[in-house]
Amino acid sequence: MTPEPAPDVLRYTAFSADPAGGNPAGVVLDASGMAEEAMLAVAAELGYSESAFLTERTGEGAYTIRYFSPKAEVPFCGHATVATALALAERDGPGELEFTTAAGPVPVSVVREGGELRATLTSVAPRVEETAAADLTEALAALDWAAADLDPSLPPRIAYAGARHLVLAAATRKRLADLDYDFPRLEALMHRLDLTTLQLVWREGPETFHVRDPFPVGGVVEDPATGAAAAAFGAYARELGLVPDAAVLTLHQGADLGRPGTLTVELRAGDARIRVSGTGARIR
Numbered sequence: 001m002t003p004e005p006a007p008d009v010l011r012y013t014a015f016s017a018d019p020a021g022g023n024p025a026g027v028v029l030d031a032s033g034m035a036e037e038a039m040l041a042v043a044a045e046l047g048y049s050e051s052a053f054l055t056e057r058t059g060e061g062a063y064t065i066r067y068f069s070p071k072a073e074v075p076f077c078g079h080a081t082v083a084t085a086l087a088l089a090e091r092d093g094p095g096e097l098e099f100t101t102a103a104g105p106v107p108v109s110v111v112r113e114g115g116e117l118r119a120t121l122t123s124v125a126p127r128v129e130e131t132a133a134a135d136l137t138e139a140l141a142a143l144d145w146a147a148a149d150l151d152p153s154l155p156p157r158i159a160y161a162g163a164r165h166l167v168l169a170a171a172t173r174k175r176l177a178d179l180d181y182d183f184p185r186l187e188a189l190m191h192r193l194d195l196t197t198l199q200l201v202w203r204e205g206p207e208t209f210h211v212r213d214p215f216p217v218g219g220v221v222e223d224p225a226t227g228a229a230a231a232a233f234g235a236y237a238r239e240l241g242l243v244p245d246a247a248v249l250t251l252h253q254g255a256d257l258g259r260p261g262t263l264t265v266e267l268r269a270g271d272a273r274i275r276v277s278g279t280g281a282r283i284r
Contacts (some may be wrong), residue, residue, distance in 0.1 A: 007034060009042055009051075009095040012083035014263035015253070015278035017116055022261035023225035024283060026051030031066070036073070043068035043258065047203040047213055049223045054082035058100065065099040069218030074196060075102040076162030078121060078227015078276055085110050085119040086280040103162040115156040120266075120277035121227065126161035126235030135193060139166060142186035143198075143214075149175045154203065154242065161231035161274050163196035165213075169203065176202040177256050179212055179222070188215035199229040199236075204252075207243060207252045209233070211253045225261035227276045234265040234274035245269040 007028045014021030020067040026046040031039060043051040047070055056064040067077040075239055085097055089110040094117060097108040104124040105221065136156050138163045140147065141179040144166075150156070154169030158234035179200070186198070197213040204210060211225040211233070223229075230251050249265040 006040060007031060007038070009046070010087050011046070011213050011283035012087055012280050013112050013283055014079035014082040014086070014227065014280045016259070017279040017281050018066050019281045019283045021259050022278070022280065023079040023223060023259070024048045025077075025083040027080070027083075027084050028053045028200050029087060029091070039066060040068050040073070040158050044070040045222075046090070049218055049220050050074060050077040050080045052077065052084045054084065058165065061095060061097045063097070063099055063174065065101055067101075069220070071213070071217070071219035074100070074218070075164060076106070076124075077119065078162075078229070078231060079225055081106060081121050082106060082119045082227055082278055083280055085121070086117050089117050090282070101162065106162070116279050118277060118279050120275050123161040123231040123274040123276070125272050126159065126232060126274055128157050128159045128236050128239040131156040131158055131166065134187075135189065138189050139186070139198065142182045142189060143179075144181065145175070153204065154201065155240065157236055157240070158193070159199070159232035159236040161235050163232070164194055164231045165197050165199040165227045165232045166193070166195050167199045167233060167236050168196050169201050173204075173210060175211060176200060176212060179214070181214055183216050183221065186214060190217045190262070196246055197223055199226070201233065207247055208250045209252070210255075211251050214251070214257060222257060224257050224259040225263060225278075226253065227263065227278070229275040230263040230265050230276045234267055234276070238267050243267065
């Protein structure tokens with residue numbers, strides 16, 4: 001039997017123009033002949049938080065996309081979406097794209113600003129739900145956080161914009177920076193609640209936040225820049241009235257890992273969907 005040819009795996013970082021910043025992702029622009037096991041194997045070998053695979057071209061600028069962490073498939077991944085859009089733009093030029101994900105259709109617009117490409121994804125319809133007291137207690141125990149470490153002005157919620165994330169707000173930047181959690185305990189809770197990450201945030205200003213995302217269910221300690229969680233957080237911030245219905249939020253992520261990145265989250269009045277944008281770079 002002739003072995004399947006090895007896929008052409010590209011490596012991009014998203015949410016930073018510096019290849020050493022942001023969140024790296026594997027990108028396979030033609031995964032039409034790949035089995036699920038092969039895609040998982042590529043993601044595991046790369047070891048990035050997620051890799052993206054275009055499994056079918058369905059029209060002009062339209063593709064079916066799948067995402068894999070080193071341990072499992074995930075329904076939606078923002079940074080790998082941005083990375084894939086930038087890879088396509090470098091090949092075909094900037095323009096409009098639409099990705100069919102397990103969570104639903106995700107349009108992406110890529111433009112060139114100066115010498116950089118910038119991608120903006122539009123999330124599926126988001127939702128926000130209450131967090132059970134027992135689940136919050138278990139999350140804090142896994143993080144080794146006290147209830148007093150939380151910012152009472154940003155209450156815990158589970159937010160969704162393609163994937164589920166538990167939003168917890170730290171009272172201080174120091175608390176956010178000091179992250180040393182119980183990996184198996186948090187992983188077990190996240191599986192039970194069907195969470196992709198925890199979105200840990202600290203509010204620097206009215207529309208500026210610092211965020212971190214533990215990702216034990218994906219087999220990595222932390223996701224350096226998380227587009228899906230950024231979209232979910234935008235929905236959370238609007239639902240709780242923390243920001244106006246129309247607002248542009250700046251999320252700083254990755255500095256505590258030595259991979260700083262910036263995510264821009266746009267809320268539009270009259271449109272429930274969240275737009276997340278950022279730059280990126282090819283990793284050579």
